[in-house]
Amino acid sequence: MTDDSEAAYPASELVRFTADLFRAAGLDDDKARTVAEVLVEGDLLGHTTHGLALAAPYLKAALNGSMIVKGEPETLSDRGGALCWDGRRLPGPWLVVRGIDQALERVAEHGIAAVAIRESHHIACLAAYLERATRRGCMILLTCSDPSEASVAPFGGLQALFTPDPIAVGIPTGDDPILIDMSASITTNGMTARLRAAGRRFRGPWAMTGTGEPSDDPNVLAADPPGTLLPAGGKDHGHKGYNLALAIEALTQGLSGHGRADPPTGWGASVYLQVWDPEAFGGAADFVRQTGFIAAACRRNPPAPGVQAVRLPGELGLARKREALERGVRLYPGIMDGLRPLAAQLGVAPPVAGPDRSVSPRARPRS
Numbered sequence: 001m002t003d004d005s006e007a008a009y010p011a012s013e014l015v016r017f018t019a020d021l022f023r024a025a026g027l028d029d030d031k032a033r034t035v036a037e038v039l040v041e042g043d044l045l046g047h048t049t050h051g052l053a054l055a056a057p058y059l060k061a062a063l064n065g066s067m068i069v070k071g072e073p074e075t076l077s078d079r080g081g082a083l084c085w086d087g088r089r090l091p092g093p094w095l096v097v098r099g100i101d102q103a104l105e106r107v108a109e110h111g112i113a114a115v116a117i118r119e120s121h122h123i124a125c126l127a128a129y130l131e132r133a134t135r136r137g138c139m140i141l142l143t144c145s146d147p148s149e150a151s152v153a154p155f156g157g158l159q160a161l162f163t164p165d166p167i168a169v170g171i172p173t174g175d176d177p178i179l180i181d182m183s184a185s186i187t188t189n190g191m192t193a194r195l196r197a198a199g200r201r202f203r204g205p206w207a208m209t210g211t212g213e214p215s216d217d218p219n220v221l222a223a224d225p226p227g228t229l230l231p232a233g234g235k236d237h238g239h240k241g242y243n244l245a246l247a248i249e250a251l252t253q254g255l256s257g258h259g260r261a262d263p264p265t266g267w268g269a270s271v272y273l274q275v276w277d278p279e280a281f282g283g284a285a286d287f288v289r290q291t292g293f294i295a296a297a298c299r300r301n302p303p304a305p306g307v308q309a310v311r312l313p314g315e316l317g318l319a320r321k322r323e324a325l326e327r328g329v330r331l332y333p334g335i336m337d338g339l340r341p342l343a344a345q346l347g348v349a350p351p352v353a354g355p356d357r358s359v360s361p362r363a364r365p366r367s
Contacts, residue, residue, distance in 0.1 A: 007336070007353040008328025014040045017351040018055055021339070022091075024346035025062040026069040031094045038093035042125030044324050045317035047181070048332040049190035050125035056338040057267075058091070058122070059346075066266050067091060067121045073098075076118075076257070081110035084256060085117045092123030092269055100132050100140070103275040107138060111280025117271040118256035122146075127181035127317060130170030134177035137284055139276040143167040145252045148264035151192075151221060152185045153228040155242035158212055160228045161260075164188045165248040172278075173295045174288035179314025184245035185229045192218045192229065206230055328354060 015036045022032035035058065042051030061067035066089070073085035073095060083102060087095045099115035106113040126142050133140035143166065150160035165184040170177050186206040195202065196218045205214035210225030214235050220227030231241025252270040253259025259270055278287030301310045324330070336350075343350055 006330075008330050009351050009353050011040055011044060011325055011329055013351045013354075014043075014052065014329055017343075017348065018052065020348045021055065021059055021343060021346055022062065024348055025059050027062060027091065028070055031069070031091050034094045034097050035091050038097065038124050038128050040329070041128035041321075043329055043331060044321040045125070045127050045179075045314075046320045047125040047127060047317070048335075049188065049194055051128075052331060052335050052339070053190070053194075054122065054124055055335075056342060059342050061121065061267070062091075073117070081106060081113050083113075083115045085115065086258075087117045087120035087271075089119055089121050089265070089268060092121040092271075093128075095120045096123050096129055096142070096271060096273065097132065099271070099273055100129060100142075100275065103140075103273060104133060104136055104138065107275050107277040107280075112274065112276055114272070114274040116252070116256040117269075118253075118258035119265065120144075120269045120271050122267055123269050123271060125181070126166050126168035127179050127314065130168055130179050130181075130314075131177060133275050134170040134172045134179075137172050137278065137288075139172065139278065139287075140170045140273065141167070142169075142271075142273045143248050143251055144269040144271045145249050145259075146267065146269055147253055147259040147262065148266055148268065149189070151189055151229050152231055152241075152245065153208065154245075155231055155233075155238040158208075158210065158225075158228070160226070162231075162245045162249065164229065165245045165252075167244070167248055171291055172288055174292040175295070176312075176318050177314065178291070178295060178312050179317060181313070183232065184241045184248055185231050186234060186241070187229060189229075192221060196222070205234065208235070 018036035018039060019032045022035050023029060039052050039055055062069050068089045071088060071090060073087050073090060076086055077084040095117055099117060103113035103115055123144055129142055130140055145165045146163045149163050152162040152164060153159055154161050167182060169180040202216040202218060205216050207215045207218060207220050207227050208230050209215050209220045209227045210223060231238040231245060233240040251272040255272055256270045278284045295312055298310050298312055303309050
């Protein structure tokens with residue numbers, strides 16, 4: 001395995017390379033470019049299990065037909081402020097970006113606009129979409145679940161029923177946005193798979209054996225009987241993550257009309273997103289006055305022993321993004337190794353390492 005940890009790639013070059021891969025796999029140009037931008041954005045923000053680490057499995061899905069590479073979603077319902085699509089297994093990042101753009105077009109009229117999508121392919125890193133709305137002064141919620149997969153048991157149970165069920169919220173503040181990206185479980189399937197492959201353990205008892213004992217070993221999920229990931233709150237307060245998972249599955253599967261009550265259709269997502277225009281409520285200026293105040297108050301809060309400073313959700317990711325845009329993106333070891341054979345198969349030139357000087361970091365506005 002080649003060690004890519006020392007190679008720094010311009011973000012624009014990674015987008016070019018990834019988009020070329022997806023075009024070669026059959027995706028329309030706009031779909032290929034959108035998928036590439038979302039995956040690279042995940043790495044820019046530091047979500048390395050949900051960035052370009054997903055490019056190889058996405059490409060394989062496109063090549064074997066489990067991801068549909070061309071066409072449009074089917075509109076199932078449209079009431080202006082509420083829209084529902086059948087995603088037809090089209091690329092998840094493209095569907096979500098298109099859904100957000102539809103919501104942003106409609107929110108000026110309706111104040112609130114929501115889109116539910118069923119039968120989407122996997123949608124990657126949720127945080128990667130949030131600035132698309134916050135840059136427009138809008139607040140956004142995005143959540144998803146996979147009805148075909150299960151790795152998290154309901155609180156008090158032993159058998160997996162839910163996926164980690166991520167939920168993300170983007171909040172404008174007048175300065176950097178607050179970017180919340182969390183799951184209803186303690187950790188994700190992507191991190192679990194990465195630790196298992198590396199022979200490493202969780203940093204705490206994040207899983208549960210098939211007989212109900214807490215464990216820091218990711219291998220318990222593949223044991224006999226199979227273990228599960230614990231909901232957020234763990235063995236002690238896991239009812240909190242359990243409750244959140246129930247709400248997320250109702251938003252994503254209930255509102256889209258497709259979920260666990262139906263036959264499984266393969267790796268993918270049921271999606272729900274909602275956008276708010278603060279101007280339709282108490283006004284945009286007062287919204288950022290309030291959110292900016294609470295953001296500043298959090299940062300001013302005296303840190304506990306052993307904590308350098310109180311941070312806001314997304315603060316570290318945005319700092320990583322700025323640094324990566326200036327100095328280049330350092331991919332998690334092994335990611336490029338997984339893409340090189342596909343690049344050779346598809347006849348795509350690999351990315352060229354080096355910092356991205358296409359935009360001066362000092363000239364780039366804070367979003």
